[in-house]
Amino acid sequence: MKRGAIESFFQRPVPKKPKYEANANKSSHASYPFAIPHVPASFQEQLGFAPAKEGKLINDQLDLDLVYYQPYIPSSITTGFFEFLRQELPFYRVQYNINRGGVETHINTPRFTTVFGVDETSHFALDGSLVDTKTGEPIEKNRYKCVPRPIPQCLDELRKVTEGTTGQKFNFCLVNYYANGKDSISFHSDDERFLGSNPAIASFSLGAKRDFLMKHKPIAPGDRQNVEFPKGLKLPLGSGDMVLMRGKTQANWLHSIPKRAGVDTGKGRINITFRKAMVKGGTENYYQYNVGVGVVHKWDTGSEQMAIFAPNT
Ligand SMILES: O=C(O)CCC(=O)C(=O)O
C-alpha cells in the first residue's frame, strides 16, 4: 500500500447509519441519472395518518388564501423522510443568464433544485413513455426540448395524499434543498400563465426551520384606494409543515425564504411543492430552471454534503 493511502483510509469519515430501513424497490426511468428507491414501508404507513394536524385557514388579509398545516407529515417520520429524500434524489445547482432591461445578468441559483412531472397535455404510460393526454398516442418526438421525468414513487405517494386532503390535482413536483442559511429564494410569486388562474400550490418543509415571508404586491396608485395596504406575514416553517397557497394568493402576494445567519443555520432544509401545469411551456420552464444542463449532485454520506455525482464510484 502506498504511503498516504492508509492515512486517507483512516481519515475518511465513517458514513452515518441511516435513520430508516431501505426499500429494495426503486423507481427507474431513462431520464433519471440513477434509480430512486421507493419510500421505506414504515414511512408509507405513517403517511396514511396525514395530515397530522388540521389545517389553519389564513385568509384575513386582502387577496390572501392559505391553509397552514403545523405539521402535515406525522412527526414520527419527518427526520427520516428528510434524510431519505436528501440522500436519494438527484440535485442541481442551476446557472442561467437573464436579460433585465437590456442588461445581461448571470444567475447562480442560491439553492439545490430538482423537478419531476409533465404538464396536462402529456402523461407517462406504464412503460415510462410519454403519451398525448387527448389521443392516448405516443407524443411527437419534438414536443419537448427538455426530457420530462416521471414523479418517483417516494414523492408520488405524498402527492396522492396531498390531492386527497386538498381536493386539487397536481402533475409537477419541484424540490429545493437549502444546504444552510446562505441558501435562499428571493421574493417572487408562482403566477406563471402555464399554471392557469388562481393556482393551488402545496408547499412542504422538512429539516431545518426557516422563515417564510409573504408580502402583498404593490397596489397601483388609484387602484383600490380605500383599502388598507396589507401587513406582511412571517411563517416559521418547521419540519413536516405544509402551506397550501390558493385562490388569489399568487396573483397578489410575493413569498421568499431569506438568507439567515446564526444558530441552526448550518442545517439543511428540503422544500417540496406540488403544482399543476396546464401547457407544455410549463414543462420547458420547470426543467430549464430546476434541472438545467449542469452536473448532477447527490448527497455524500461520508462528507455529509452534496457532491458531484460520478456514476460507478
Ligand atoms: O422553500 C420554500 O418554502 C419556498 C419555495 C418556493 O417558493 C418555490 O420553490 O417557488
Ligand SMILES: [Fe+2]
Ligand atoms: Fe414559490
